[in-house]
Amino acid sequence: MRCDVVAVGTELLLGQxxxxxxxxxxxxxxxxxxxxxxxxxxxxxxxxxxxxxxxxLQEADAVVVCGxxxxxxxxxxxxxIATVMGVSLELDDDIAAVIEAMFASRKxxxxxxxLKQAEVPVGAQVIAQTRGTAPGxxxxxGTKVIYAxxxxxxxxxxxxxxxxxxxxxARSGETAVIASRVLRTWGDSExxxxxxxxxxxxxxxxxxxxTLAFLASGWExxxxxxxxxxxxxxxxxxxxxxxxxxxxxxVGDIVFGVDxxxxxxxxxxxxxxxGLTLALAESVTGGLVSGRLTQIAGASDVxxxxxxxxxxxxxxxxxxxxxxxxxxxxxxxQMAQGAKDLLGADVGLALTGVAxxxxxxxxxxxxxxxxxxxxxxxxxxxxxxxxxxxxxxRQMSVISSLDMLRGLLA
Amino acid sequence: MRCDVVAVGTELLLGQxxxxxxxxxxxxxxxxxxxxxxxxxxxxxxxxxxxxxxxxLQEADAVVVCGxxxxxxxxxxxxxIATVMGVSLELDDDIAAVIEAMFASRKxxxxxxxLKQAEVPVGAQVIAQTRGTAPGxxxxxGTKVIYAxxxxxxxxxxxxxxxxxxxxxARSGETAVIASRVLRTWGDSExxxxxxxxxxxxxxxxxxxxTLAFLASGWExxxxxxxxxxxxxxxxxxxxxxxxxxxxxxVGDIVFGVDxxxxxxxxxxxxxxxGLTLALAESVTGGLVSGRLTQIAGASDVxxxxxxxxxxxxxxxxxxxxxxxxxxxxxxxQMAQGAKDLLGADVGLALTGVAxxxxxxxxxxxxxxxxxxxxxxxxxxxxxxxxxxxxxxRQMSVISSLDMLRGLLA
Numbered sequence: 001m002r003c004d005v006v007a008v009g010t011e012l013l014l015g016q017x018x019x020x021x022x023x024x025x026x027x028x029x030x031x032x033x034x035x036x037x038x039x040x041x042x043x044x045x046x047x048x049x050x051x052x053x054x055x056x057l058q059e060a061d062a063v064v065v066c067g068x069x070x071x072x073x074x075x076x077x078x079x080x081i082a083t084v085m086g087v088s089l090e091l092d093d094d095i096a097a098v099i100e101a102m103f104a105s106r107k108x109x110x111x112x113x114x115l116k117q118a119e120v121p122v123g124a125q126v127i128a129q130t131r132g133t134a135p136g137x138x139x140x141x142g143t144k145v146i147y148a149x150x151x152x153x154x155x156x157x158x159x160x161x162x163x164x165x166x167x168x169x170a171r172s173g174e175t176a177v178i179a180s181r182v183l184r185t186w187g188d189s190e191x192x193x194x195x196x197x198x199x200x201x202x203x204x205x206x207x208x209x210x211t212l213a214f215l216a217s218g219w220e221x222x223x224x225x226x227x228x229x230x231x232x233x234x235x236x237x238x239x240x241x242x243x244x245x246x247x248x249x250x251v252g253d254i255v256f257g258v259d260x261x262x263x264x265x266x267x268x269x270x271x272x273x274x275g276l277t278l279a280l281a282e283s284v285t286g287g288l289v290s291g292r293l294t295q296i297a298g299a300s301d302v303x304x305x306x307x308x309x310x311x312x313x314x315x316x317x318x319x320x321x322x323x324x325x326x327x328x329x330x331x332x333x334q335m336a337q338g339a340k341d342l343l344g345a346d347v348g349l350a351l352t353g354v355a356x357x358x359x360x361x362x363x364x365x366x367x368x369x370x371x372x373x374x375x376x377x378x379x380x381x382x383x384x385x386x387x388x389x390x391x392x393x394r395q396m397s398v399i400s401s402l403d404m405l406r407g408l409l410a
Numbered sequence: 411m412r413c414d415v416v417a418v419g420t421e422l423l424l425g426q427x428x429x430x431x432x433x434x435x436x437x438x439x440x441x442x443x444x445x446x447x448x449x450x451x452x453x454x455x456x457x458x459x460x461x462x463x464x465x466x467l468q469e470a471d472a473v474v475v476c477g478x479x480x481x482x483x484x485x486x487x488x489x490x491i492a493t494v495m496g497v498s499l500e501l502d503d504d505i506a507a508v509i510e511a512m513f514a515s516r517k518x519x520x521x522x523x524x525l526k527q528a529e530v531p532v533g534a535q536v537i538a539q540t541r542g543t544a545p546g547x548x549x550x551x552g553t554k555v556i557y558a559x560x561x562x563x564x565x566x567x568x569x570x571x572x573x574x575x576x577x578x579x580a581r582s583g584e585t586a587v588i589a590s591r592v593l594r595t596w597g598d599s600e601x602x603x604x605x606x607x608x609x610x611x612x613x614x615x616x617x618x619x620x621t622l623a624f625l626a627s628g629w630e631x632x633x634x635x636x637x638x639x640x641x642x643x644x645x646x647x648x649x650x651x652x653x654x655x656x657x658x659x660x661v662g663d664i665v666f667g668v669d670x671x672x673x674x675x676x677x678x679x680x681x682x683x684x685g686l687t688l689a690l691a692e693s694v695t696g697g698l699v700s701g702r703l704t705q706i707a708g709a710s711d712v713x714x715x716x717x718x719x720x721x722x723x724x725x726x727x728x729x730x731x732x733x734x735x736x737x738x739x740x741x742x743x744q745m746a747q748g749a750k751d752l753l754g755a756d757v758g759l760a761l762t763g764v765a766x767x768x769x770x771x772x773x774x775x776x777x778x779x780x781x782x783x784x785x786x787x788x789x790x791x792x793x794x795x796x797x798x799x800x801x802x803x804r805q806m807s808v809i810s811s812l813d814m815l816r817g818l819l820a
Contacts, residue, residue, distance in 0.1 A: 286703065
């Protein structure tokens with residue numbers, strides 16, 4: 001079963017809105033084992049919408065058309081689908097009544113063109129709207145089907161979950177379950193991972209039920225995604241567990257989390273489990289590490305706070321760093337101790353480095369010195385050489401320093 | 411001139427990554443008057459990539475292919491383009507040398523398959539990589555052209571701006587000059603701005619040389635983009651200057667910057683001009699304001715640093731906030747004074763609030779209290795009620811607090 005997606009709207013092509021709908025639909029389809037092999041954005045132009053739907057129906061069993069169901073002159077999805085079906089549009093009295101009632105309940109005058117949303121291609125079935133004013137459509141074309149849903153994400157999601165996915169499953173006769181598991185890694189390149197996992201990939205190539213893919217996610221690391229298909233949820237889980245185990249045997253040292261984990265949630269959970277609190281001293285990252293940690297709800301039971309010691313004399317005066325160069329492992333160690341003491345935490349983590357554009361203290365752009373002071377007073381320091389320009393270097397500093405802390409807490 | 415976009419990657423279809431690249435490219439193309447009428451997402455499957463590129467080339471003059479240039483077995487863009495061109499791939503020694511040097515400079519072992527990135531379709535021209543390891547490609551096909559760029563956004567953006575847009579303009583034969591100017595606003599809704607500017611928009615509708623568009627940019631505010639077309643750069647600038655003046659006459663109070671400005675660069679420039687330094691105390695934002703300010707190169711001559719006082723007793727002990735509730739304008743004022751004193755700055759800015767998921771100190775989620783202490787000791791405080799969940803509330807807090815400081819420095 002294959003279901004492609006056509007997202008309609010000139011604003012999507014102009015970059016005024018990012019099309020998140022088709023990604024979301026693709027995710028829902030994948031979860032129930034339906035392939036979505038091509039997803040298209042097309043503008044508010046009837047001929048091009050018609051052509052896009054026809055093209056998709058040639059290759060796919062079904063197509064979801066998102067958007068273009070509103071009341072204005074550039075909402076053309078209904079007309080385009082009627083053309084593809086070779087039928088005309090007719091006013092659906094029930095929908096018209098719902099739309100009129102909705103405006104009445106909001107005590108708002110209904111502009112006349114809103115009734116355009118009650119027009120339905122002859123032969124189409126209506127997906128009742130529960131949240132907005134535009135109903136959806138199920139439009140049979142021979143043995144295939146076109147679904148139309150509004151572009152407003154919460155209206156679209158409601159119809160896809162409530163009606164379209166069940167309808168597609170019923171049509172597919174598919175009974176298999178498909179699920180994915182993502183292993184989050186930090187510390188090797190995509191090609192390095194590939195090389196280490198090559199024997200396993202070769203083995204997977206001969207296994208029809210499970211696939212492995214790498215998703216390079218920039219300064220979030222590389223994701224290794226396993227996707228498995230089987231008759232039951234249990235059988236899928238067994239496949240995923242077994243292949244996850246195999247992957248971890250090869251690259252387990254750099255796997256820091258699974259699925260929804262990220263580096264900051266993992267580090268916070270490790271600290272919480274050990275009953276430890278954390279204080280930071282940030283220079284080169286200027287608050288980014290703190291900002292990322294506090295994005296996790298509940299960080300407050302672990303994270304005490306931070307000193308962003310951007311000016312050198314703040315390092316000396318507030319954190320008691322000795323006079324001298326401030327981009328060094330020695331300075332990082334004193335920063336970590338200073339933050340730990342000032343903010344009353346069990347663990348201190350400090351970052352100092354050079355984000356550019358110019359060198360500092362004789363250290364080139366990309367230099368990052370990290371220090372961790374543990375509860376027993378043990379001090380660990382490390383110097384990283386990071387690539388990239390200012391923003392990339394700083395973001396890489398965030399994850400590199402948290403990964404170092406993770407290693408020390410393991 | 412029409413340039414369509416093909417985004418390559420199974421992860422895009424599965425919804426694991428949202429394709430923001432094609433939107434961004436669409437925006438850049440629109441700015442210089444090039445149409446992008448269809449944008450496609452296709453998975454890591456060579457036949458389908460080939461078919462997608464061929465289809466686009468039938469309708470468009472050019473196609474940008476994003477992604478699939480990495481070193482792994484599921485990076486197939488190079489092979490697909492070679493097939494469309496009807497040529498083979500050959501190793502480019504210069505690219506190979508750059509890739510090897512990049513790994514050497516990072517002191518990391520280069521996996522052998524990385525050299526796959528040095529393979530180039532015969533007849534293609536290389537777009538040198540300045541930031542990553544995958545070079546881009548310019549591939550002529552008859553009178554048309556395929557561009558290939560990496561899927562990593564910052565690498566893609568660099569190549570599109572530096573090479574592809576100028577190349578497309580040269581190919582288009584367009585001799586008119588097209589340029590845009592973006593006015594950055596904060597503090598009104600899109601519909602509010604639209605209403606205020608309606609008379610001006612009506613006037614522009616009768617002027618063939620200049621257009622106005624609103625770009626809603628979430629927690630970055632609303633952008634008002636003027637685009638003008640004329641025979642010479644001077645004539646375009648005259649048009650843009652004149653219409654910018656007209657827009658500012660209507661909504662100048664909420665325009666905080668132009669083009670590449672953002673709220674943090676504007677605030678830093680205002681402080682620098684007045685010879686003032688800044689210290690922050692952040693609670694709810696946990697370092698995000700500092701992180702944003704220090705993203706601007708040269709922030710160090712203005713920005714002293716910050717105390718991220720996430721735990722309540724850090725507010726009391728380090729910043730000398732009086733005992734009692736910490737989400738209040740009074741607490742914010744003491745935080746600002748405490749940071750100003752501790753970090754030795756001229757101006758103190760503090761944020762305390764509730765990002766959720768739970769209320770705090772009897773204040774609902776979305777409450778933000780901001781305080782500014784000016785060099786003469788004057789204290790200004792304000793409470794904002796912000797929408798959204800945790801991340802949105804925190805990001806809105808960043809720009810709201812900086813906009814308040816901007817108003818006080820004006």
